[in-house]
Amino acid sequence: MQILAAAAPLWRTIDQPVALKGLVAIVGLLLIAWQLWWFLGRHGGGVAARQSEAGLQEITILVDGGYAPSRIKVKAGQPMRLAFHRVDPSSCLAQVIFPDFHKSLDLPLDATTSLELPPTKAGVYPFHCGMNMVRGVLEVE
């Protein structure tokens, strides 16, 4: 196995046209800038929960390869009910965990399971599947 491979055949300097080098540099820098913006920049969006009678905020989340919507906006200081409808058979999604609320919820396949959460202070509360592969965010504002 080439653990620390000697330079031999692979290490070879190739004279590339300056234009190509310039292009690679520019594309590379743009790519860096874009991905930093994409991952770290501020992005709006998110779906607001609807108000039901009795002051409960309700939203239904489709569990299919991910959470749709995955960014949920709710108001602070009001109880909420999140209904998860799971159609994805992947067992990773069989459980959804709200670590800040110490809640985990088992989601049977092809069924809707609800989780009621108490009124909460403003903040960002992530949730994720049992294996921490698929994520969503509860934005309380």
Place this chain on the structure above:
Amino acid sequence: MSARSPGPAEGPAVLVDGMERELARERTLLRRKVSVAAVLTVLVMGSSLPHMLGLHSLPLLPFWFTSPWTQLILTTPVLFWCGRDFFTGAVSAFRQHFADMNTLVAAGTGIAYLTSLFTTLFPQVLIAEGLPADVYYETVAVILTLVLLGRLLEARARGQTSEAIRRLLQLQPPSARVLRDGQPVEVPVSMVVVGDLVQVRPGEKIPVDGEVSEGSSWVEESMLTGEPTPVAKAAGDAVIGASMNRSGSFTFRVSRVGADTVLAQIVELVRQAQSSRTQVQRLADQVVGWFVPVVIALAIAAFVVWFLISGNPVLAMLFLVSVLVIACPCALGLATPTSIMVASGKGAENGLIFRSAEALETAGKLRTIVLDKTGTLTRGQPEVTDFERLAGGVLPADTLLALTAALESRSEHPLAEAITTYARSQLKDSELPAVEDFEAVAGRGVQGAIGGQQVRVGTPRWFDELGINTASLKPLVERLEVAARSVAVVVVDGRLEGCFGVADPLKSSSAAAVAGLRRLGLHVVMLSGDARRTAEVVAAQVGIERVIAEVRPADKASVIRKLQEQGEGPVAMVGDGINDSPALAQADVGIAMGTGTDVAIAASDITLISGNLAGVPAAIELSRAAMANIRQNLFFAFAYNVAGIPIAAGLLFPLTGWLLNPMIAGAAMAFSSVSVVSNALRLRNFRPARLPLPTT
């Protein structure tokens, strides 16, 4: 709260079983994926062997076997079937503007795969440039297999922690012998309802929670409380479902079934703790959110710089993939949850229930621990040891006892119960006079009117405050208090009539537990509503130097707050969970001494299912072990990545000619996952320092 929460007839077992099956299925699938990936990877490595050795062919291997096309066919299922979850996870995270370990794994292996695919399809492009038409399928396969292996280990760790829960659930017997119309009938446990009478024979398990109505026995509760010694049960005593009846037969009235039972509550609490996260974990999650985009930026930068230096796209691509793969923080994601899961499972095994990961985290940092006296250090079953009529009293002993018993029987204070019991045992006539205008004065005593006389029973301090001259009492009170007795004085129409000395014996475990806490370097404080002298005597008996006495129940929380403000925190409060609940909530860590049947479990951060104080040092030890474990894990998780990045980016290349093969980067990363998981599993060997403790 789940809308689907089990009804009274349906135990938690049903839900957990379903979940268990699904998790087991997940593990089976994952194991299959790892096996398939491993077999294919070995084949791909065999196929690339001649190339690695720098040979054109090996004598024993047919030509077709070493072809890039064979490697492509072998690697494709590894990527698209075994490694599918990484790609779906990465896409899901990407859509949410989030980058995690899946992003790095998917990007690293995806790029290596696409480059190799290009080389396989158009080798002449590279050859024309004078570059070797090398493929990196074995890199893709090895990385995916190793990361999958890490994932399988994680799933196994989860399985082992939920094992603790399953073992708890299996404790419940499937059926119960219920008396229906006086006849014993065997019915499934799910059919038992509150109020049923259930018979238990020697050697049988008690099916649900209840109260003994007839018969007596010794019951082993070790599976729930961690207490090794059987507990005596007689009429009126509470029994816990799933505990084991040893010698006698008895009948009990069912008080709780299904999700309300102690067993079900314990299971629920353990599950809650396992789905919470620590402050450390929160931080780690935030770090990952930043770390991954920065790593991607570095990887692209490495590509660009190496392309500019060498003009060699293959070399530049190798640096890119190496950086992506070695930086993968998947071990970081494992670092805290695995330790927390193992530790809370271990706690449950020892009768220590942590309500959250934070409780586990904070318990290790405690500096001060406040122990409530009654019920925590003592048995909480006080008995009258002294009764004296006072000089100046005019009532005959019988009358005095009857008045006292009448008044005290209205109070729920443990001392009052002791006095009532004593007085009744001394009286021939069981009829007590009627009390009017009864009033309990918290932390002071009780008062009421009986047959036109005003009767008060309470602390000497109360009567001082009321302006009654208690000077003549002083020597007696002092004598009693020095003997660790609580003193209650009876005053009728302003006359000092009688005096009771009440002793609440220490639990045999208390002194050893206090010593254990001091050995752990904790500052131990005793909190008591008793007179200072009494409290100090008790404290001295168990080895506590600092006493806060004469505290009314309502003031306990403010005592804790004061300690916190004085910078003695984090402060833990240990109490019996019911009247101490404000103090338990105020404390950084509230520790409730469950007597096994207390529903007040929920009010605390840590519950000791047994009433054994030795659980407190054990919980703190476990917490410290867990936090040390997490710190080691974070080191394992981060050290490889951070140290590996410069090497992977090729910083050492100009100096040493060293170039990190992406495959080695993958191995280093997998090794960090393996270190983390195996380190966390070490916690399973945790044993609290054994204290020589009989039960109390």
